[in-house]
Amino acid sequence: MMTDSNIGCTLANRYQLIEMLGQGSMGRVYGAKDVLLGGVPVAIKFLSQTLLNQKMRDRFEREAMTCALLGQKSIHIVRVTDYGVNDDEIPFYVMEYLRGESLSDLIAYQPLSLPRFLSLIRHVCLGLQRAHQGIQVEGELCPVIHRDIKPSNILVIQDDSLGEMAKILDFGIAKMLQADSGQTNCFMGTLAYSSPEQMEGRELDGRSDIYSLGVMMFQMLTGKLPLHADTHTFGGWYKTHHFQQPRTFESVNLEMKPPKALENLVMSCLSKSPSDRPQTVAEIIRALEPLEQRFGHGRELGKQWRKILQEKEVVRKPERISNSPSVIEICRFASWPDDKPIAEIVFHHPLRTSKGHLATLWVMLPKKEIQKRERCTRYNQFLFLESPHPMMLWLTVLYNREHGPRWLPCYLDLKTPQGQKMTRLLGESGEYRVLFFAREEPKRCANVLNSTIAAPQCQLLLNWATMGQLTRGSISQAHISKSVLKAELEKIKPKTLMKLESLYFEEDTDLSG
Secondary structure (H helix, E strand, O other), rough: OOOOOOOOEEOOOEEEEEEEEEEOOOOEOOOOOOOEHEHHHHEEEEEOOOHOOOHHHHHHHHHHHHHHHHOOOOOOOEEEEEEEEEEEEEEEEEEEEEOOOEEHHHHHHHOOOOOHHHHHHHHHHHHHHHHOOOEOOOEEOOOOEEEOOHHHEEEEEEEEEEEEEEEOOOOOOOOOOOOOOOOOOOOOOOOHHOOOOOOOOOOHHHHHHHHHHHHHHHHHOOOOOOOOOOOOOOOHHHHHHHOOOOOHHHOOOOOOOHHHHHHHHHHHHOOOOHEEEEOOHHHHHHHHHHHHHHHOHHHHHHHHHHHHHHHHHHHHHHOOOOOHHHHHHOOOOOOOOOOOOOOEEEEEEEEEEEEEEEEEEEEEHHHHHHOOOOOOOEEEEEEHHHHOEEEEEEEEEEEOHHHOOEEEEEEOOOHHHHHHHHHHHHHHEEEEEEEEEEEOOOOOOOOEEEEEOHHHHHHHHHHHHHHHOOOOOOHHHHHHHHHHHHHHHHHHHHHHHHHHHHOOOOOEEEOOO
């Protein structure tokens, strides 16, 4: 058996390749870990060595840039975080690592139920809409046409906070519509999903993706394609897309009776002429809304995600310190330490209770700001950097729509007994309290909020505490690790904010990344 010489290699002194995940026409994709951020899993795509000409390098780099910009704007598009070349001058880019199942594999077993279809297709439409709205390239807003929408380019994942989610992959043949881009002059795409104008090699707009979306929607609901070519050749599919009328749902399955409005929507997307289709993805989203209200759970995603999280807590989360009056009283009677400045700062502190120590985060803010956050969505996330010095970022975010996010970052040095103790306390208890103090009245605690930690994150915290104890570190290099984590915080803020906006509830809500 041949071994892959890339396995075990480290790119850019940061990404260690672990396994090959897949291979396509453009190149290979590897699973790797980001050693600079404590082993965070990532996926890395290499350009195939057989395509190492300047044209393909430029196209590969454009793909990375497109995904990086779009991934910052939509959680329904795979996110690219880095780009570079290895020692052999082969380009690569780094993506978020996603565990999930291809939509093509899902519908190979059986068609999707109507509620599940409505939920997933909404995610796809939201991502596609954002691409069509465009990205800034040299000061010009350029719409991005995917040109290869199909089930195998949709990944369905289970997000810790959002539940089941669809993400669009592979913008490898995407086209940015710039004023001087000229004609396409060639066919690129997948035959069974390509629009008539795409088969002709004409310049495309978003309506071509809408045609492909229509093919995919029909397949999601029936398990079959709406069109059938006599031969799986370019000529066979060219004739099919131009002249064959799509099959009806009833002709595919007599028992398949989708809402008439949905059938009409799918068939309109499959119109031969772009002018007869929905002109934008926004039109499709609007058409889906009444269907979601009546048949699906798409309009109630927030409530459903919350229910999923609550169910997970019962099964997976560690036992928590109860909200007994004694715990609340201890927190309420806490006073701002004399050795801390009267300023807007955040620090951690283990608070002693009758049941042991309680992990607490102490925050000083203006009184009006505390009042704004009395009812809010609370979200936490933890990042770890092993070298050059073991350091952890403990991030808490308070969010409501009226006032936006309040970021509360706290950095723990995991070479210190205090840092290790707090990290273990967080991992073992699976929760912490946020104590608020007003600058105007620092002698008493103004409010207390509870925040829980997801079970997988609890295990990571315990692992990181052990790694911090065993890893060599230098106090002189601690500031370097802290600076790296600060930069990483700025990178994750857009995605975190999008997640919070999607998850927002009117009532108090507690979430963990």
